[in-house]
Amino acid sequence: NAGVTQTPKFRILKIGQSMTLQCTQDMNHNYMYWYRQDPGMGLKLIYYSVGAGITDKGEVPNGYNVSRSTTEDFPLRLELAAPSQTSVYFCASSYDRANSGNTIYFGEGSWLTVV
Amino acid sequence: DAKTTQPTSMDCAEGRAANLPCNHSTISGNEYVYWYRQIHSQGPQYIIHGLKNNETNEMASLIITEDRKSSTLILPHATLRDTAVYYCIVRTYGQNFVFGPGTRLSVLP
Numbered sequence: 001n002a003g004v005t006q007t008p009k010f011r012i013l014k015i016g017q018s019m020t021l022q023c024t025q026d027m028n029h030n031y032m033y034w035y036r037q038d039p040g041m042g043l044k045l046i047y048y049s050v051g052a053g054i055t056d057k058g059e060v061p062n063g064y065n066v067s068r069s070t071t072e073d074f075p076l077r078l079e080l081a082a083p084s085q086t087s088v089y090f091c092a093s094s095y096d097r098a099n100s101g102n103t104i105y106f107g108e109g110s111w112l113t114v115v
Numbered sequence: 116d117a118k119t120t121q122p123t124s125m126d127c128a129e130g131r132a133a134n135l136p137c138n139h140s141t142i143s144g145n146e147y148v149y150w151y152r153q154i155h156s157q158g159p160q161y162i163i164h165g166l167k168n169n170e171t172n173e174m175a176s177l178i179i180t181e182d183r184k185s186s187t188l189i190l191p192h193a194t195l196r197d198t199a200v201y202y203c204i205v206r207t208y209g210q211n212f213v214f215g216p217g218t219r220l221s222v223l224p
Binding site: 044090 | 151156157160213214215216
């Protein structure tokens with residue numbers, strides 16, 4: 001029972017490099033999300049998607065891009081990495097609107113350090 | 116957005132009940148109260164949610180006041196593995212959850 005799977009788990013990037021965090025879910029969920037969590041802080045929403053082909057910005061979208069070509073996959077792209085993007089990134093999914101009673105399921109996180 | 120207010124930290128003795136409070140005085144009538152926890156930077160884990168009535172599952176109980184302005188998460192017999200940050204969430208940002216700093220629960224031997 002895989003749930004939400006993120007790769008890579010750890011990555012070190014140099015300033016100005018680009019990379020993609022991969023996320024896939026096998027629960028046939030319509031909604032997918034990317035959050036970041038800085039040390040000692042709560043999670044902040046970067047981007048979300050309500051279905052294949054549809055994405056929207058969350059609280060902190062600057063410096064990131066996403067795509068949703070399939071129901072299962074929701075990759076997060078970092079362009080021109082900056083030290084401020086050093087964080088733990090969590091992908092999540094839910095079947096329907098988050099405030100309709102359905103729950104959100106999270107991946108185990110991707111630790112990214114930009115040096 | 117409705118805000119939740121939780122204590123920054125709490126301690127609980129192992130084997131005792133842990134009662135984690137949450138204030139959400141501006142909650143709207145059709146909004147749910149969710150509880151998640153995060154153990155040592157793992158992905159947040161769903162615990163329980165409710166709308167009006169009290170709820171219980173294998174992990175915890177959720178007590179929601181009649182006016183819905185506050186709630187309490189109860190872990191009936193806390194163990195060391197329950198040490199975590201617990202998030203109370205009642206609003207979404209658009210269609211989504213907003214996570215505050217939560218309550219850091221330490222279960223002490």
